[in-house]
Amino acid sequence: MSILGQLTHPDTELSPVAPSGCLHVTVATPVHHINRWAKAAEGSQGPPTPVKTIISTFNTNTIRLLPRCTELASQASSYEISILGIQEHRCVHPDEEIRFTEVEGMHLITSSAWRELATMSAQGGVGLMVNSKAKEALRGVVSVSDRILTAEFDGNPVTSVIICYSPHNSSEEKEVEAFYSKLHQAVTSIPAHNFLAVLGDFNDRVY
Template sequence: RENSNSIPRRTAVLAKEFDKYNLDIVALQETHLTGYGRLDERNPNYTYYWSGKDEPSDNHGVAICVRTELIRKGIISEPTCVSDRIMSLKIIEETTKTSFICCYAPTNVQDARQKDAFYEELKDVLRTIPKSHGIIIAGDLNARVGKNHGQWRQILGKHGFDVETNDNGTRLLELCALEQLTIMNTWFQQKGKHKSTWQHPRTKRWHMIDYIIVRHSRRADVKRCKSMRGAECGTDHNMVRSTIWLQPKQHTKQTRDPVYDSQSLKRDEIRAKFKEKVIQLHSDNSLENTSVQSTWTNMKQTFSKAAAETIPKKK
């Protein structure tokens, strides 16, 4: 909540790190924030939206952080807070929209009913998205999806990380097959340290459990997906940084009518020129047998043109 003493400090530190890595939209998990809300950071300019439990909790909670400029330009919509594990917003593109979904899945050892509930909730969100719209799922899925590119063609690339697949991994792969999604972390050939995202505290083995997932049809739009071990975000997970080509809708600025310096009419010279011009233009327009609306339009055009030619504009 905005009145928490710790939130501004944490969000300010994170915003500086996001700006350092030139991030426009960030998905955050395990925020521990209650309810839902918004917080603006001024330096640098980022806006946080979050969705959490109604009561304080030691886990759960998701948030999306966005460059404030994107909101101001109308490129980013207001978020939809689904639960303490899922929230989304829309990116307004030139010809379509892309749903950005931040999610946090139950751990692999948690009760199957919790996992079922999470995936049903995520499926419900995906079902509301038109087929013509893009999808970006970003988050901690607590899933090891393995390397079986042959079995999961179009879903997994040839550059996975974990040898084995766990229960959460199977659930995620089945969801991707159902919704025609692809796991982008596995499509880029790079060192293991740039694939793995989390180190098991007991075994000290690294795993890939945080993902960027998009539609099959938009796979070519993803130019990079890389784990960043140097990012300081106060978490035991590595940041996953992805570059995705989108085409935001351009909002053209509306041209404003010129504002004239009416005070200049107090000067005899300018007032005389304006009066003379109005008389000249008025005599050029015949107002006989015209409607009230036409008379008003002609008079408005006369005064506007006379002002444009004789009265200086306000600076």
């Protein structure tokens, strides 16, 4: 399994803040990228104080059960993660294109997983978990496909996040090509002046 945190800004800092097996890759954006998220101190006439935002990504291997979802929210909160990209949540909700759920003070945002035809077991699903500041800055969420989700956050510049879950390398070539075509469309649709983070499980192998 490979998890990618791809950022377009050259000053981006990569900082591992979580133990192995918990949250694999963490990306901390420079403070000036998200200065609209902070508020001026009470009684202050000056501009808001910039704050650092931590962006991370994690293949959850299901958070359908409440204890697992609660544990994830608790861990994300304890490591002060603002935006957590999620793959394989396996929560099926076909009647809701985007579902918003509050968990332990964090906000879970998901597009629906799907069911494997032979066994009807839940598979895949992408989403993100954000803290309250990120939720306030959230401009919108779009389900590009069942494997790709995009979100946009207010800031200077605007922060765009793409969460994706690639087909396995045993998948049919047509399915893999369709995924990367959709991913390319999603990336190229982001304005060039936005700060872009691509958070995904690309199911790669390192030999």
